[in-house]
Amino acid sequence: MFLQFKSQVTQALTSALEANGLEVTYLSLEESVHADIASSVAFRLAPVCKKSPADIASMLAASINVPENGLIDRVETKGPYLNFYINQTFLDRTVSAIRAQGHDYASQTGRGKVILEHTSANPNGPLHVGHIRNSIIGDTLGRILEKAGYEVETQYYINDMGRQIAIVSWALEHFDFDTEKKSDHAIADIYIQANRVLNDEPDKKAEIDELIQRIEDGDPDVAERFKHAVDLAMEGIKYTLGRMNIHHDSFAWESTYVRNSDVSTTVSRIKDTGRTVVDDGALMVDLSDYGFEKKLVILRSDGTSLYTTRDLAYHLWKAGHCDRMIDVLGADHKLISGQLKAVLNALGENEPEIVIFEFVSLPEGSMSTRRGKFISTDELLDQINTQALVEVEKRRPDTSDDFKQEVANFVGIGAIRYDVVKVSPEKSTVFDWREALDFEKQGAPFIQYSHARACSILANAEGSGVKLADLEHHISVLVEDQEIELIKHLARLTAVIDTAAVDLKPHHLATYAREVADSFNQFYRYVPVLNAEVSLRDSRLVLVDCARNVLSIVLDTLGLHAPKSM
């Protein structure tokens, strides 16, 4: 509803400008504490009109026609500013729309197909706390895009043939694999050992090189061994992702593109652009006209392909299967993804949109699976669950053990997901246990609690015989500030989903979720529902149901559980 309001304001203001023979490229509309929408366009017109901004604002305000049956209540001037305010129709339609559309409120359709790649961690160990930033941003983006009307396919690109996997495969034959442990953790153990040995005895590296050569040549025995290694790691990784409510629609295996000759086709196509040169036996692409000083190697001097080469083949495949390609990648991929886009562009293909997130490091330095320096996601999830249980015990001592465990589970996962997604991706962070396990801050539990409170009111009402579906609502009786503020917040959902989907910024939704919860809690504190006189009570119950619905949509879109009770 907010978007409709905004477009009506745009129209009204544009006509007023025309009426005065004025033209402007940008209306300077902004949300503001002073108005529902404010415009500072008068400043920009001052030089042209040779009048003061305040005079221009008054002049425009005088010629603004507030349309009948619209959403604008009035326009006021405050010095040079033009302040637009919403009317009761806006509030009424917002509530009616939410009520009528239920969980589909703010859902759009028909915007095309998206292939969204995220996580794609190398299968050489468990996910660590750096990887989950990728997973959580990616999963949340997927949910936002779906809500915004895209058909979304999330993909995990499995690196099943690089040097790292050769080392894991080699390690499986030289060290004891601990079958008691979760498989991805056991893989990390031997991977770390192998790296240590390879570091101490460099001559063993020849064995790894041989494996890489054989996998590239399509040796079925080596392929089988690699697959076994990858499966062990992936089994554990998928389980961990599942714990966080994250699931991929499909898994793309890197080796596929070598075996089906997409890689060699890709190399030929790149050669055809005339950009390739051979240097020391290696095939390189010149991208200097795209601003990349150094050439990009796409074939080693022994003729084998590199990660980049296979990634190019993968992206060429994706380009032919969707309308939007989106990759969520760590900051270390900034350069390489730029080069990848340049090559695709040179081939005349669509380029992916890249969402880059900065690193999560430990207080003692950056994380590394190879060196065994990382905190695993499983460990974090276990710790958060334990801590969450303590919190539930403290707050709901009289409930059953099952209830406590269930609450601890969704509160813990919610806290992690929300903590990660609320921060804009370009901020590098340092992992801190105390911070991660802190339940005092206003995060996911705050939003989930608001939802539970709304559910509780509705349940009590239904318990005393009220039929929610039959209630009549009269917007004119909702006159408290908290009621109006709440409705205005609810009205913004569509706009928030839309900008988050366009800009690929999931943290906007996180901020919005907090604001809605905040707004509902204030309403809850100051506006009695069940004890109000009947017609007032009914209208408020409808509003509570709308708030519950929006909170549940928002929680769902953030991948968080929306509890009826906690």
Add this chain to the structure above:
RNA sequence: GGGCUCGUGGCUUAGCCAGGAUAUAGCGCCGGGCUUCUAACCCGGAUGUCGGGGGUUCGAAUCCCUCCGGGCCCGCCA
């Protein structure tokens, strides 16, 4: 050395792309509120050279230049 990126109260953080009215919120700190729908809540207060310096502009946290500090990257790893 070069490139990219971040720097906002004690800590964490929004706003920056598309410059405007008292700079967003949380934690922590001080004080207040449970005989009313779940207090994982609500209300009030203190705390800010928006990293430093220049510039553009009627107006800069936001744009430009420069310096400082953190992170990431810089051809046959992924």
